[in-house]
Amino acid sequence: MELRHLRYFSVTAEELNITKAAARLHMAQPPLTRQINQLEEEIGAKLFLRGPRGLTLTPAGQLFHEHAIQILEKLDTTVAAVRRLVRHNRELFGIGFVPSVFYGQLPLLVRGLRQKDNVELTLAELTTVEQVQALKAGRIDIGFGRLRIDDPEVEQEVLFEEPMMAAVPVGHPLDGTTPTLAELAKYPLILYPASPRPSLADLVLGMFRRRGLKVNVVQEAHEMQTALGLIVSDFGITLVPEQVKRQNRDGISYLYLAEKHITSPIVCSRRRGEAPSETMKAANEILEVLVENRRTGKYP
Structure with missing residues (x-):
């Protein structure tokens, strides 16, 4: 499956009309029909019901459409972030978190880092296990979770x-x-x-x-x-x-x-043995203040 299949399907699902979808995609109707048929064969499920009044999404098609939209939106957001990164010579800094830590002081850390002109932040909602994997793959730079995980490539601090x-x-x-x-x-x-x-x-x-x-x-x-x-x-x-x-x-x-x-526990995870970037140093400084505020009762 290729990215173009998701775009073809998404437009067709929005129009529910092959002719209109083909026009939006600037392609002929027969090739679009073939692409949709190939997608259905690869997935192993009918995504559309064909009727005299046009197309309707099957339950499988509705589910696939919801996830296709999320994937395409995420891709568009990532492309925009990369373009800003290149245009303004910014450092990309990724933060992973479990939802329950975002109700406390984590937004204050994000706000503090966003004030730096040379940083492009990305946020990812990930479990602690997923954070460790993302750190090792370089998709994030710091993670906030609740599990202690023993991994030689990742250091954790409670x-x-x-x-x-x-x-x-x-x-x-x-x-x-x-x-x-x-x-x-x-x-x-x-x-x-x-x-x-x-x-x-x-x-x-x-x-x-x-x-x-x-x-x-x-x-x-x-x-x-x-x-x-x-x-x-x-x-x-x-x-x-x-x-x-x-x-x-x-x-x-x-x-x-x-x-x-x-x-x-609130567990902070970072890659082990990596010299901290200027953004990481700034993040650590903000964290020290926030954690001290928490420990002394200045912040619930």
């Missing part, structure tokens, strides 16, 4: 330990209390992310298992926002890092735990 909190629907029997893990284990648990693993989900499960507690996982969500939506729907409860409470999402109560030592 910035601080963050308290875990219970997220429960407003009006839940535990609402307004300071529950223990044993009390939480009595209620249906929503786990996230569902994949890839290992992740925060495994940290949460380990917190219960180390205390001999069995939990009833009723749903696994791929994203935290989905998990929080399920909580609002009274589908279950979950554990979240303290930073998440800054969202102030309606319908959810965030409860500190009776066990104050139940925490999740």
